Amino acid sequence: MSQAAPRFRWDVLSIFAITGVTGLLVTPWYGLTHGFSGWLWMMFVVMLLWNGLSITAGYHRLWAHRAYAAHRIIRWIFALGGALAVQNSAWVWCSNHRRHHRFVDDDAQDPYSAGKGLVFSHIGWMLRDHPASKLDEGNIPDLMADPILAWQHQHYWAASFSLNVILTLALGALAGDAIGGLLLLGFTRLALCHHTTFFINSLAHFWGTQPYSDRNSARDNGIVALLTYGEGFHNFHHTFAWDYRNGLKWYQFDPTKWLIQSLALAGLASRLKTAAPEKIELCRLAMQRKHLVRSVSLLPRIDAEVWRSRIEEEYAQLNACLHEWARLRQQWLALRKGQLQQRWEETELRARMRELEEHLAFHKHQWRFFTAQFA
Numbered sequence: 001m002s003q004a005a006p007r008f009r010w011d012v013l014s015i016f017a018i019t020g021v022t023g024l025l026v027t028p029w030y031g032l033t034h035g036f037s038g039w040l041w042m043m044f045v046v047m048l049l050w051n052g053l054s055i056t057a058g059y060h061r062l063w064a065h066r067a068y069a070a071h072r073i074i075r076w077i078f079a080l081g082g083a084l085a086v087q088n089s090a091w092v093w094c095s096n097h098r099r100h101h102r103f104v105d106d107d108a109q110d111p112y113s114a115g116k117g118l119v120f121s122h123i124g125w126m127l128r129d130h131p132a133s134k135l136d137e138g139n140i141p142d143l144m145a146d147p148i149l150a151w152q153h154q155h156y157w158a159a160s161f162s163l164n165v166i167l168t169l170a171l172g173a174l175a176g177d178a179i180g181g182l183l184l185l186g187f188t189r190l191a192l193c194h195h196t197t198f199f200i201n202s203l204a205h206f207w208g209t210q211p212y213s214d215r216n217s218a219r220d221n222g223i224v225a226l227l228t229y230g231e232g233f234h235n236f237h238h239t240f241a242w243d244y245r246n247g248l249k250w251y252q253f254d255p256t257k258w259l260i261q262s263l264a265l266a267g268l269a270s271r272l273k274t275a276a277p278e279k280i281e282l283c284r285l286a287m288q289r290k291h292l293v294r295s296v297s298l299l300p301r302i303d304a305e306v307w308r309s310r311i312e313e314e315y316a317q318l319n320a321c322l323h324e325w326a327r328l329r330q331q332w333l334a335l336r337k338g339q340l341q342q343r344w345e346e347t348e349l350r351a352r353m354r355e356l357e358e359h360l361a362f363h364k365h366q367w368r369f370f371t372a373q374f375a
C-alpha cells in the first residue's frame with residue numbers, strides 16, 4: 001500500500017519563489033533603471049557576510065558541532081544573523097544537521113540525503129513535511145539549555161521580519177532609497193545566501209574529491225568553498241565534524257575558520273577543537289592506498305602483484321611510523337603538562353621524536369613516489 005506524500009509546504013515554496021524572482025530579476029532591473037548608492041553596496045556586503053557567517057560559524061560550527069566556544073556577544077550576533085538568514089531557528093537547523101551527520105546518505109533518516117538527488121538535497125527536502133526533518137528535541141539538549149537560542153526560537157519570525165524588512169527599509173531610507181534597500185539588502189542578499197548555503201547540502205555531496213573517506217557522499221571542492229565561506233571542504237568535515245576547520249591547509253579558502261581564529265585572538269572564542277594530525281594523515285593515507293591498489297590492479301598480472309606488494313609494504317611501514325610518532329607525541333604532551341618534572345626525560349623524548357620524524361619524512365618521500373607513479 002503506497003503512503004500519502006507528506007504535506008506540501010506552499011508557504012516555504014512562496015518564500016523561495018518570491019525572494020528568488022524579486023532578488024534575481026527585479027533588483028537588477030531596479031539597479032539598471034535607478035542605480036544603487038555606494039552606501040547600499042557597502043551594507044549589502046556587510047549583510048551578506050553577517051547572514052552567511054552566522055550560519056557557517058554560528059549555526060554550523062559553533063552550535064551544531066560545538067567545535068569551539070564563543071562569547072555571549074558573538075552568540076547574540078549569530079542568533080540574530082540566523083534570523084536574518086531565514087533558515088529556521090538554530091534549534092531546528094542544528095537538530096536536522098546533527099541527524100544529517102548521524103544518518104548521512106540514509107534516505108529515510110538523513111533530512112537532506114544526497115541519495116534522493118541533487119534537487120532534493122538542495123531545496124526539495126524543505127518543500128514537504130518529511131518526518132526526517134521534524135525538530136527532534138532529543139538531539140539538541142545542550143542547545144535547548146541556552147537562553148539566547150530559546151529566545152531566538154520563540155521570537156524567530158518576528159526577528160526575521162524585523163531584520164529582513166524593517167531593517168533593510170531603514171538602511172535604504174538612510175541613503176534616501178528605502179525600496180532599493182529592501183530589494184538589494186532584503187531580497188537579493190537573502191536569495192543569494194539561501195542558495196549558496198544550500199550548496200553545502202547539494203553540490204558538496206556530489207562534486208569534488210574524497211581525500212579522507214569514501215564512507216559517505218561528502219566531497220572536498222575548492223569552488224564550492226568559494227561560494228560557501230569555506231564549507232566546501234565537506235569530505236574533511238564529514239570525517240572530522242568536531243574540528244573547527246573545514247579547509248585544513250592554510251591556503252584553502254575557509255573564511256569561517258579565519259573568523260573563528262580571529263575571534264580567538266580577540267578573546268571572544270575559546271576551546272577550538274582540532275583533530276589529531278596523525279588521525280588526519282592516517283585517513284588520507286588509507287584513501288591513497290585504496291586508489292593506488294585500484295590503479296595497479298589495471299596493470300598486467302605479474303606487474304600488478306609486484307607493485308601491490310611494494311605498496312602494501314610501504315603503507316605498513318608508514319602506518320607504523322605514524323602510530324609510533326603519535327604515541328611519543330602523547331607522552332611528550334603529558335610531560336609538558338607536568339611542566340618541570342622529569343625535564344631530562346622530556347629532552348630525550350624530543351630527540352626520539354626528531355629521529356622518528358626523519359624516518360617519517362623518508363617514508364613519505366617513498367609514498368609520494370608511488371602516488372606520482374599512479375596518479
Ligand SMILES: [Zn+2]
Pocket residue numbers: 100200201205218234238
Ligand atoms: Zn553534509
Ligand SMILES: [Zn+2]
Pocket residue numbers: 060064065097101237241
Ligand atoms: Zn556539519
